Amino acid sequence: MKLKVYVDRMSQPSRAVIIFCKMNGIDFEEIKVDLAKRQQLSPEFKEINPMRQVPAIVDGRFKLFESHAILRYIAGVFPGVADHWYPSDIFKRAKIDSVLDWHHSNLRRGAVTYIINSTLAPVLGLQLNPQAAAEGEKMLSASLGKIESIWLKGTGRFLLGSSQPSIADLSLVCELMQLEIVDEQDKNRILDPYKKVQQWIEDTKHATKPHFEEVHVVLFKVKEKLQSQRSRRTAFPSKL
């Protein structure tokens, strides 16, 4: 029976799981749970994931949620997954676990807080909140500084000095891709000080092509839409 992957490509951890499956030739069925239509709250999806969040998977009789747990599980049960994604060496694996655990309360929290409060709030029926956006940006920038100075300090192209990407690279870069939808000037202001981070994003995209770009198409469409809204607002401020 095919692995079932419940996702919305607008969700960054969903994208990480889809790209991971595609990169490793896993035969899976992608089932869209449309967050804009609040399908994650449906009784049917509650049976899949009682936390009502994407991504979630069903593998035969086994159900699982939380993207990092899913990535670890897939790396463990599907024999075709290359070792560099989640090495069997316990020391390398522990270091990757450390990055993944750190991600939740640092990069992810900063990025999500910034992006929602600076850009996405109206789409979610909320008000923009400049103070919360500023707090999110502070946490995001601090996290980028840590990635640059601690995990990208070696000569390897990927986190922890590796020459090939792990599930941590994929998870964290998918998080940062969410910055595509904020105002271009703001995105550049935030990323500009971190040259190694910028190169690492490019290297991760390159190492996971063509899947990375293909899975992000939906995000780029939203980016275009928001950009055109912003341009109209600048051109005809009195009309809006």
Next chain:
Amino acid sequence: MKLKVYVDRMSQPSRAVIIFCKMNGIDFEEIKVDLAKRQQLSPEFKEINPMRQVPAIVDGRFKLFESHAILRYIAGVFPGVADHWYPSDIFKRAKIDSVLDWHHSNLRRGAVTYIINSTLAPVLGLQLNPQAAAEGEKMLSASLGKIESIWLKGTGRFLLGSSQPSIADLSLVCELMQLEIVDEQDKNRILDPYKKVQQWIEDTKHATKPHFEEVHVVLFKVKEKLQSQRSRRTAFPSKL
């Protein structure tokens, strides 16, 4: 060479790591990093953990931080650790990973936000913030509701219906023990609706005795101190 464990027993993930080592008869050296004295910011500790947070470990030449990664690592490299803590069965292990990953952005975030803004802020040189405390409490209560209805719904005494505790039980219960230092009435108000959660806390304490109580002694001392401050404030409000 002994495992070195850098901790402050006032930090809930630090306590989880110490209790885990003691429960499993691991020969380790506990090195205190006094957060009240800001020792985590010292140049010496930066060499141990560049993120400047406890807990962190040094095992021979290997350094690691993030408590969940540390618990997984210790379970993997020390041969005396009983399987129930972090089962080798990939399905059981994935479910525990799912709980641990969920913890960061839900129970932990809610509990820390509530406790700092309702109680601990003055100790940290910050102002109490009732609005942030209310937001934290909301997230904390929602998380307790999820634990009660999803992970404690079976007949087992521990998370995921298990008959013995895992590293997830230990991590989450140590988090909740931090509620000991808030006002007793507030603690009761928050925990009262969740009878299974209360029983699970007691069961986890019991399954990890005598180490659980012993490692929490420092927290109970802070609890007494704060309680006596609160009593004085009630008795002589005009003096404070």
